[in-house]
Amino acid sequence: MQYLEGRKYVVQGIFLSVALVFAVRLFHIQVLDGSYKLAADKNTLQRIVQVPYRGLIYDRKGQLLVQNTPVYDLMVIPREVKNLDSARFCQLLQMPIEELRTGLHAAKVYSRSKASPLVQNLSTPELAAIQDNLVDFPGFSIKARMARAYRTENMAHALGYVGSITPVMLEKEKYAKYIAGDFLGITGLESFYEKEMMGRRGVQYRMVNVRGVEKGAFRDGEFDTLSVAGKDLHLSIDTELQQYGEYLMQGKRGSIVALDPKTGEILAFVSAPTFNPATLTGKGSGNRYMALLNDTTKPLFDRPLAATYPPGSVFKLVNEAIALQEGVVTPYTGFPCNWKLVRCTHRHEYPANSTLAIKNSCNPYFYQVMFATVRRGRSTSKFRDVALGLEDWRRHVVTFGLAQHLGVDLPGERMGLIPSPNFYDKRYGKNRWSYKTIYSLSIGQGEIGITGLQMANLMAIFANRGWYYAPHFVRGIGNGGPLPQYLQKHYTSVDSSHFNAIVPGMQAVVDGRGGTGNLASLLDVGISVAGKTGTVQNAHGDDHATFAAFAPAEDPKIAIAVFIENAGFGGSSAAPLAGLMMEKYLRGHIAPWRKRWEYWLPGPASRFITHRR
Template sequence: MQYLEGRRFVVMAIFLAVALTFGVRLFYIQVLDGSYKLAADRNTLQRIVQVPYRGLIYDRKGQLLVQNTPVYDLMVVPREVKQLDTLRFCELLQLPLEEVREGLKVARTFSRVKASPLVQNLSTAELATIQDNLMDFPGFTIKARMARSYRTENMAHALGYVGSITPKLLESERFAKYMPGDFVGVNGLESFYETQLMGRRGVQYRMVNVRGIEKGAFRNGEFDTLSVAGQDLHTSIDIELQKYGEMLMKNKRGYIVAIEPKTGEILAMVSAPAYEPSILTGKGMGNRYMALQNDTTKPLFNRPLMAKYSPGSVFKVVNELVALQMGVVTPQTGFDCNWKLVRCTHRHEYPSNVGIAIKQSCNPYFYQVMRAAVLRGRSTNRFEDSRLGLADWRRKVMAFGLGDKLGVDIRSEIGGLVPSPEYYDKRLKTRRWNYKTVYSLSIGQGELSVTGLQMANIMATVANRGWYYTPHFVRGIGNGGPLPQFTERHTVGVDPMHFESIIPGMQAVVDGRGGTGENASLLDVGISVAGKTGTVQNYHGEDHATFAAFAPAEDPKIAIAVFIENAGFGGSSAAPMASLMMEKYLRGRIAPWRKRWEDWLQSPAERFIRRRRH
């Protein structure tokens, strides 16, 4: 009997332990652990993210460039699709059968009871052709949203475009609040100002049943938040000037960059060949992007920011200013046009001062200017003297914003190259090199490379007599001004009086008799121009033409750089193109007697070569 009584207590203890275990577990699940409640809420609550209206983009005169227009996505709930007539459905959408099947497969993988996009970016016209027939296809609905559209055919490289966010971007901390399927600025201003343009998302919570059908707001919207529209961008671009520049650069490769010197605001940035920004919007955007990507003329390549070219003779201005500041030459210093040092491209008078040397673009003169700056007896070893001198000269040249990124508000910018002594050590595999190894830098050739933005900024710096603001596209965000980094003045460490010494020579280049840039003169319309021509050696074909200038010379309002690949002498092609751009901006129109240049410049670059040869 005692044995049975003992077993009864054991059984009771076991039941009590089991009951206690279940009790503790239920307490943990219901009180301490919120995961089950969250799972239940997910079956009854739907979190709807409200994407705000993206900010608009305007030009400097208030003309709207980029806006938001309604587009439509065809959504599908796989579970509700019944007896789909696939052939008729494909004919209605004008889509390949395999593409529709693949889209349905992806939708089923995502969820059988939740809607996901099957076809995106349907236009209003495309919607009209299919909407009345959707009743024959259960499970398919239309969802409206806003997408980017462009009111200009120009400025594609600067504006950039918007596309679906990629899995790689979603891994970035910068895009932590984004979700798959969201749209984001891919490049250009759309990317750089993504935070300002995007605004702040809102969230709504809706009660839904087990099949996902909405049953109303959760707690009368107590936890809902409103979205905040993105801020508008007011750019410094003169869209009429931009359009004019793209017209002049048609059928060519190269760039035009125009800057307002006193503010650093970019007035125009032309990259040729170009493309229309609307190409990268709407249905089929991916296919059109790949077509641009495979185009041998590289229309997606943003030449003003990404192409590195030798600056040619335009760089002689910087070389001279550095030497003047170092005190190794004066404005009255003369050097022989000694062809034994380096060949000169012109037959001209003795360059007895810097003004004549700049006007005639004398190569031997600037060879000797740089030699005086580099070889200053810093060491008794001639190789070490060259290394020390080049390092000092390079530091002063880089103060002009060369050799590194300027920091423009587009992320695709590269920095160019001002070679260092270490660069030559590595390239030549020896430290035993001297000035004759690097002399080509003195005339803007050799290993030296700059971008189009840097070329225009050099002219802005000279126009300002020694300072510049970082070039930028956006002069205002919302009701405010530009970003703080674009209001900081940068000085180049050259005394203003030295600029006064070289500017008359630059005016003589354009407005003086026999100057190398006389085709850029605007004296006939009452505007003085200071500039410098350049012919950049090209070992793979015809030379490149370049010209950089600012105007009016006495009170500069525009600084410009023009570069045309394989167009030969800069004074024949790049100079007149720059003059038309400056006249267009300063006067708002082109004088009738100067329109002949328009016809001439709209021809392919090869025409300039033929004229130069004959």
């Protein structure tokens, strides 16, 4: 036992001796030998993050829409700020002292040891003033980055904008790859394709002395990584058509959406009123954003994507297709224009078939079409039968891309509403509502709500005779194609033969004598158009006007939906606007006599003489 006790003291002695040697050596290095301190003072390892170039955005013809431009930010690391001469600093930057204090406090809250932006988007005079004097302000540095610059004044809602990441975002796992001062897509395509467009950061390690002078790469760049530029987006947008649509919608509130029905590619996406996308870039963008936010006309509101309205008479086409599929009517079924059931816009000839009913937009006809659909010969209970029939009807309707997200490549898409039996049960009570409660659905009124994008997609479905691709803006990412979900066909529950039976009525609306959409006709330039007008009742003011169509009717290349708030009759305001848009896309120019309509369209729609539903 004494032997083991002796060994313990020996081992302890060895450890104490080693510890003493290390302590003496550290004391010599840190206190007696000043060479290491001098080296540390003279050379500092600096980690420089290389921000990649953000992907560019082009239109369908290869025209550059969004590019990058260099800007400079003043960064600060609070822990390294020593003996700051606040008065001189603020004088150089022409900055109020309160702004400096607020900025430094925010930087400390974020991190005392990490760089965060103090002043973003330095102007050229500010950059020159501070850059030459940075040596006198330890803890401050200039960071170069690329900001967005726009070569178009249009399509602000779809393009979106890039903004600085917020402290709230940085707390979320989704943004783990970002640091304070980073910029990312906030809205629109910039947000939806953030992952593809942001690229990958690179890092360089440089040795610099205490004065900030670079002394070379650390270990010959052994630990450096290269940045990878983001991928470019190639859009399906026709810039000239987009610009023309925004011009035609001046002074109005509403939307225009135009698609290529064969691909689902979006050709034009107009939200009115709108703004210049450059408004939300550069210094002062925050103040400009607040001005837009407080504007009573709501220019920031993305109407084609987020505004839901009853579709009006355009929805009659869907009801007719479902009735044909269910076999409760044929293309030759006629119903009288019975005003005792529901009022019609005007008295007209007996709608002996669907073509005449669609052409004249006969409300009593479609009242009876939907009644036949939801009752389907049932006779047990008027309450239970209608509930069952409405559920069957709704199952068909949702296959048209309604009451759901179409999946467009923009954030913020609204689903709209197609009411179900449960909806009415909650409102009125079970077995306490009947067809008389819901008959307004037959003419596209009541509780139905759809977006402008969904209405344009409806026209793509009728153009394709029963199928559609999800609408999308991006036809190519980098050197590849669109995202996989935009190559998948979606089919309705209605057979294509029934769409063939409806299209002649849509052609009669526009090209037939006395049709409600004659002002959209392009027969004079050899183009046939199939469409449907709509006038949407509005309890809060003048009726809304809508028109949806596709052309050429035989080989559709464009499907379009126009919705104008408080513009009255769809045939007199929305239809001529859609006609101009279709002609612009299909011919590249407007017939001289029809071009005169441009004078009328920017003003009140009521100046058109012809008023039809």
